[in-house]
Amino acid sequence: MSKINNIKLENFTSFAELDQTFSTGVNVIIGTNGTGKTHLLKVIYASCAITIGEDKEKSFAHKLRNVFNPYEGRIGRLSRRQKASVRTRVIISREGNARLSAEFSNHTNKPDDVKVTGETSWKKDTLASAYIPVKEMLAHAPGFLATSAKREIAFEEVYADIIKRAFLPKLMGPIDRDRQRLLTALQKALDGKVVAKGEHFFLKNKQGDLEFTLLAEGMRKLALIWLLIQNGTLLGGAILFWDEPEANLNPALMGEVVEVILELQRLGVQIFLTTHNYVLLKEFDLRQQRGDKIQYLSLSRKASEAVTAKASDSYLGVDPNAIAETFSNLYDREIKRSLGVNEG
């Protein structure tokens, strides 16, 4: 197991040129809508997914297509939209000098026509990973995998993938102390354990079994993390991709989620997450301990120009900080309203 340490993108979706190094700990990606935060998560996830399990049979280009699910499955639609023809390149590097790259143009239709290099040696070493999409999926698990396998629904593959990972059986053998502590903390927040009966998930506690469709969405997220830790998907060396952990989560639970993410990082899990949420961001800032590795990556773009990225090791260095700017703007308007006029 090794960590992802760099990505280079040329003319990929909203990126004209990106050359970005990552933290081996937590990577927090922020930016307004349409700056490519989720795209970044998905492209890296695709490279991890093909190293393990049934996806090992798939090429990087196939997985890329499936997680993005472009119109008519045409991979060329992932090229940056320009008037002229463009060449698109994706190069992902991990520790130990392994490199995986894909090259195609906006005219490329089939994944088989994508020029992929480095795939054989890339797949020699597994990269366990999980991608948690914004929409919660466990409550919709019954029947989803079968329908999705028949390609009857137009869901990106990340949705089926996370359900499959949640269904993995409990890891056998003793659970080490750190993982047990994390599981206990989550159980406390959840007030129960998660059990699966067939394709249905339940929260089990003293009051009995509560089906997931009746459970608050925020709680389902914590339940999913609990499952992934319990079944060994999230062990040291694994990579977690989490798109907007704050979605449907009560802000009061945000601190616990951030604490779980930081704990996973301390156990050696590399994390990529996107957020629009001030509370989440500030929780990272306030809960960071000495030795915690957090990198903030701010994506921004002016008008229809390409997206630019700026990395920072500290919360205060995040620039531009789209989230704090929103608050700053609210505060300015609050002052103006409170004072009647601007004294200037």
Added chain:
Amino acid sequence: MTVLVEDDLQLTLPSDWKGYKFDNESSHGLSHCMKAVDFIIETEDKFYFVEFKDPDNPKSTSESRKEFIEKLQSNTIDHDLKTKYRDSLLYELAEGRAKKPIYYLVLIGLISLSETDLMIRTESLMKQLPVGGPRGQKWKAPLFEGCVVMNVATWNKHMLKMPVTVSAT
């Protein structure tokens, strides 16, 4: 031109505004029973009641700084600020001077406060003061128009006519 000073903070007023130190034992004279805001400033059409809280002041001890932060976190600061405003207002009403709309400006000299924190402090203070009059009507006499909690940077961004400077000493 009037310059009002509180510890290491200086507030410079434009020449056509009047302002004085209100929280001053010799001129106030009732500090045994009434609290007071630091300054009262009068412009052409309004009053500003101004309170400076400066835990970053070099003279403040680490103990007083700690005490301030505890007050800030426990929201007891709002109680202090509210009492200062009310007592100052009562004093000015009784003296027959409060005849224009009154705005309450609080400056907290803590660099570490973000604009989000300042907005939360502003809202929290506003809840302690009577914004608007009874039954959604305006008061017949000026009582309270609005309040803002600022730090030095946001003060200087919004209060362009009366900038605050921090002395180097």
